[in-house]
Amino acid sequence: DTEVTQTPKHLVMGMTNKKSLKCEQHMGHRAMYWYKQKAKKPPELMFVYSYEKLSINESVPSRFSPECPNSSLLNLHLHALQPEDSALYLCASSQGTVFIQPQHFGDGTRLSIL
Amino acid sequence: ELKVEQNPLFLSMQEGKNYTIYCNYSTTSDRLYWYRQDPGKSLESLFVLLSNGAVKQEGRLMASLDTKARLSTLHITAAVHDLSATYFCAVDRDDKIIFGKGTRLHILP
Numbered sequence: 001d002t003e004v005t006q007t008p009k010h011l012v013m014g015m016t017n018k019k020s021l022k023c024e025q026h027m028g029h030r031a032m033y034w035y036k037q038k039a040k041k042p043p044e045l046m047f048v049y050s051y052e053k054l055s056i057n058e059s060v061p062s063r064f065s066p067e068c069p070n071s072s073l074l075n076l077h078l079h080a081l082q083p084e085d086s087a088l089y090l091c092a093s094s095q096g097t098v099f100i101q102p103q104h105f106g107d108g109t110r111l112s113i114l
Numbered sequence: 115e116l117k118v119e120q121n122p123l124f125l126s127m128q129e130g131k132n133y134t135i136y137c138n139y140s141t142t143s144d145r146l147y148w149y150r151q152d153p154g155k156s157l158e159s160l161f162v163l164l165s166n167g168a169v170k171q172e173g174r175l176m177a178s179l180d181t182k183a184r185l186s187t188l189h190i191t192a193a194v195h196d197l198s199a200t201y202f203c204a205v206d207r208d209d210k211i212i213f214g215k216g217t218r219l220h221i222l223p
Contacts, residue, residue, distance in 0.1 A: 042202055042213035056209050090156055099206045102159040
């Protein structure tokens with residue numbers, strides 16, 4: 001069983017919809033990450049939160065809006081997405097300093113934009 | 115610009131054999147990571163290498179880092195079918211983490 005829980009597992013949405021992806025961990029980790037992965041491609045880092053503050057934003061379009069309401073939760077708000085945004089969205093968490101501790105990944109949300 | 119290259123990109127090997135996956139990167143960094151991904155699944159962190167000469171081993175997998183050569187290796191000893199997966203290396207520098215394209219490893223019984 002994964003210790004990082006992502007919901008929903010699958011999401012189909014139209015280009016005008018607003019939806020949110022959720023990620024939760026209860027391991028006391030203080031770094032949380034969002035990645036995007038297209039089929040048969042490596043993951044791409046989108047955002048990193050460290051101690052609930054946004055510390056890295058990899059020039060992601062504003063139609064993706066991250067939020068970290070508390071140390072256990074990470075959201076990714078989606079609005080006016082494009083078909084090319086269809087991908088697997090992975091959340092991860094790690095202890096302390098960003099990257100240098102092993103990351104624990106959720107199972108991902110498979111997003112399809114119609 | 116930080117670039118990360120893995121080779122081979124695809125590897126089919128017999129059970130019981132040894133092999134090495136290589137990860138080269140283009141700019142100075144002391145931090146390199148290896149991940150595993152099974153088909154249709156999420157990522158699993160395998161190794162975190164944080165200094166020149168770092169070596170870590172877990173079961174049949176051993177990873178090493180040579181920061182002077184800008185090279186990491188992932189060595190597979192006496193491969194078993196369960197190790198079939200895609201393996202990614204990644205390097206971080208200046209708050210960017212860049213992944214290699216991945217090595218698809220297929221181990222034949």
